Amino acid sequence: MELSAYPLELPPDDRPMVRFMNVTKSYGSLVVLDDLNLDIQRGEMVSVIGPSGSGKTTVLRMLMTLESINGGVIYIDGKPLTHMERKGVLVPADEAHLRRMRASIGMCFQHFNLFPHMTALQNCMEGPVQVLGLSKAEARDRSEELLKMVGMIDKKDQHPSRLSGGQQQRVAIARALAMRPRIMLFDEVTSALDPEVIGEVTEVIRRLVAEHDLTMLMVTHQMGFARDISDRICFFYKGKIEEQAAPEQFFTNPQRERTQQFLRAVKDAD
Amino acid sequence: MWDFLQTYGGRIAEGTAVTGAQFGLATAVALLAALAAGLGRLSDHWPVRAAATTYVEIFRGTSLLVQLYWIFYVLPLFGISLPKFTAGFLSVGLNVGAYGAEIVRGSILSVPRGQWEAAYALSMSPLKRMRRIILPQAFVLMLPPWGNLLIELLKGTALVALIGVADLMFVAKQINGSTFLSAEAFGTALVIYYLLARVLITPAMRRLERSMARRLGRA
Numbered sequence: 001m002e003l004s005a006y007p008l009e010l011p012p013d014d015r016p017m018v019r020f021m022n023v024t025k026s027y028g029s030l031v032v033l034d035d036l037n038l039d040i041q042r043g044e045m046v047s048v049i050g051p052s053g054s055g056k057t058t059v060l061r062m063l064m065t066l067e068s069i070n071g072g073v074i075y076i077d078g079k080p081l082t083h084m085e086r087k088g089v090l091v092p093a094d095e096a097h098l099r100r101m102r103a104s105i106g107m108c109f110q111h112f113n114l115f116p117h118m119t120a121l122q123n124c125m126e127g128p129v130q131v132l133g134l135s136k137a138e139a140r141d142r143s144e145e146l147l148k149m150v151g152m153i154d155k156k157d158q159h160p161s162r163l164s165g166g167q168q169q170r171v172a173i174a175r176a177l178a179m180r181p182r183i184m185l186f187d188e189v190t191s192a193l194d195p196e197v198i199g200e201v202t203e204v205i206r207r208l209v210a211e212h213d214l215t216m217l218m219v220t221h222q223m224g225f226a227r228d229i230s231d232r233i234c235f236f237y238k239g240k241i242e243e244q245a246a247p248e249q250f251f252t253n254p255q256r257e258r259t260q261q262f263l264r265a266v267k268d269a270d
Numbered sequence: 271m272w273d274f275l276q277t278y279g280g281r282i283a284e285g286t287a288v289t290g291a292q293f294g295l296a297t298a299v300a301l302l303a304a305l306a307a308g309l310g311r312l313s314d315h316w317p318v319r320a321a322a323t324t325y326v327e328i329f330r331g332t333s334l335l336v337q338l339y340w341i342f343y344v345l346p347l348f349g350i351s352l353p354k355f356t357a358g359f360l361s362v363g364l365n366v367g368a369y370g371a372e373i374v375r376g377s378i379l380s381v382p383r384g385q386w387e388a389a390y391a392l393s394m395s396p397l398k399r400m401r402r403i404i405l406p407q408a409f410v411l412m413l414p415p416w417g418n419l420l421i422e423l424l425k426g427t428a429l430v431a432l433i434g435v436a437d438l439m440f441v442a443k444q445i446n447g448s449t450f451l452s453a454e455a456f457g458t459a460l461v462i463y464y465l466l467a468r469v470l471i472t473p474a475m476r477r478l479e480r481s482m483a484r485r486l487g488r489a
Contacts, residue, residue: 064391095396103393113388116486117406127392130402159486172388179392 004089006073008080015078017042017183017215018063024071025058032058034239036072040183045209045216047226047247050236051262056219059236060185063217064107065098076101076183103131106181110188112168114160120147120171121156124178132179139178146174150204166197170204177208184208186218190225198222205229223266227251235259274454278445285441286462292359292427292437293466299363300370300423307367308374309400322371329368335429337361342433358430358437366423370416377411378404410482417475421467428463438462 001022010019016039025033033055040046048056061067063074065081073090074081083090084097093101114123124143128134134142147153150170160168169189176184186205190198202225208214209229220226226233226247233250235243235258243256254260275282303325310322329337342357352360381404389399431440442459446452 066387066390099393099395102391105391107391109384109388109391111384113382113384115385115388115403115407117410126402127394130398131393131395161486176391 001072003073003083003091006080006083006090008085008088008090010075010078012078016040016075017044017077018217019075020059020062020072021075022072023062023069023074025055025062025067026070032239033062036239036241038234038241040215040217042215043213044231045218045229046232046234047230048217048219048234048236049221049223049226049262050242054236055239056236057187060107060187060217060219063183064105064185065093065102068092076104103179104182105185106176106179106183107185107187108169108172108176108189110191112160112165112172112192114168114172114175116160119157119159120152120163120174123160123171124175127175127179143174143178146177147171149207150174151200164197165193166200169193169201173201173204173208181214183215183217186216186220188219188221190220190222221266223251223263235262237262271454274451275458278441278455281441281445282438282458282462285436285438286466288436288440289424289427289438289463289466292355292362292430292435293424295359296363296366296423296427297420299360300367300419303364303367304370304374307371308378311371311375312378325364326368326371329365330372334361334365334426335432337365338429338433354430354433354435357433358427358435362423362426362430366419366426369419369422373412373415373419374408377408377415380411381407410479410486413475413479413482417472417479420471420475424467424471425463 006021010016018038018040020036020038023033023036024031036059038059048059050056058067062069063081069082073083079101080090080093081098081101082093084093085091114120115126118126121140121143124146125136125139128139128142129136144153144156147156150173152167152170152174155163155167155171160171163171173189189205190201193201202222205216205218206229209216218226218230227250228247230247232244233247234241235250235254235256237258243250243254243259245255250259251263254263307322307325310318311326313319313322338357338361341352341361342354345352345357385403385407386399389403394402427437428439431437431443434440438459442455446455449455
């Protein structure tokens with residue numbers, strides 16, 4: 001599809017929070033995502049699962065604009081994210097457009113990626129002060145409130161090297177939330193954690209789902225957790241959505257053979 | 271030996287002071303040049319990259335002594351005349367800066383990719399990512415190699431005696447020339463250069479490394 005065929009904006013009555021429209025991603029001849037079409041509604045929690053190499057992490061990274069796309073357009077709240085309007089047509093977005101648009105997206109990473117030269121509190125204040133232009137006092141209030149929410153307020157003056165993996169991940173969630181994103185992305189946030197601390201991180205995400213109106217997209221290997229909190233499960237296989245359904249339906253009555261195989265294999269591993 | 275120091279101690283002290291000044295100023299030049307060229311080599315813009323690479327290649331690939339003579343004797347032919355003191359620390363600083371540029375570049379690239387991504391995900395501008403997130407971490411990584419390089423720099427300053435800067439080496443040569451007390455004159459210079467490196471540079475760098483480690487909460 002030609003770029004000129006894509007709408008400059010989505011119509012008001014058809015504006016999901018996120019829309020992937022014919023999105024393709026490849027590295028050389030290796031196609032990672034093939035003609036992806038996916039809508040995520042406002043306030044929806046979607047879990048992305050699938051075997052490794054199925055392109056699921058790439059979906060998140062494209063949305064964070066950490067990865068460029070080779071075809072198609074991604075829209076955020078009806079406005080193009082990966083592209084911008086020039087003389088009535090869409091052209092690939094420049095750095096300024098990307099920075100403006102991704103301000104509404106927050107991301108948590110598998111390896112937390114906290115800034116090691118800053119305390120937990122400073123990590124949370126960095127974005128609000130440096131990017132949003134908040135005063136130090138405002139940023140501190142906001143950050144302390146979030147650290148309280150994730151149960152890390154008593155460690156706010158510690159550097160990341162003094163915190164456990166679970167604690168670091170909770171600070172990382174607070175740091176992302178301090179930017180007041182409308183969309184939160186969780187990229188295998190429990191995969192690098194010791195089993196006994198996974199619960200403290202999933203508990204925070206559970207509360208986010210219950211108490212906030214965020215739109216969330218999560219890549220995870222924890223089937224039980226995904227089943228509990230998601231509105232929808234997307235199963236990726238070889239760069240395509242093989243099956244998507246509400247969690248109950250997906251886990252109790254998967255339609256596709258690939259899905260059944262995957263769920264059996266995951267169950268055996270448990 | 272005692273007589274020697276009593277007679278020439280004052281002049282040696284003056285020469286040492288000049289060496290110290292050359293060291294301090296050359297270090298400042300080297301740090302600035304290394305930072306500019308190190309960042310330049312990572313730039314997205316090819317003219318900037320080309321300029322930085324040219325600087326590094328020229329100053330790393332040719333002899334410090336030749337560079338010193340060029341800056342002091344040849345540049346005047348193009349209308350740029352520098353006092354010998356300035357020509358001295360500028361040459362040494364630019365030469366060491368070319369090595370330092372590679373340290374800067376290497377340590378920036380050694381900061382884990384996840385740090386770039388986390389800063390990017392917070393919508394930080396490229397400049398802020400570099401200044402607030404990457405450079406502070408790269409700085410810690412570059413301290414040990416810089417400690418080495420600064421000792422090289424100190425020893426390199428001895429060459430400025432050859433264009434007539436009255437540093438420690440110059441004084442030692444003068445004393446040797448007028449008294450033929452070669453062992454005393456050059457022996458004293460040898461010991462002073464060693465002590466400057468051992469007593470000043472190395473402990474200072476260690477202290478800096480420790481204080482940076484503390485700031486990362488690692489101490």
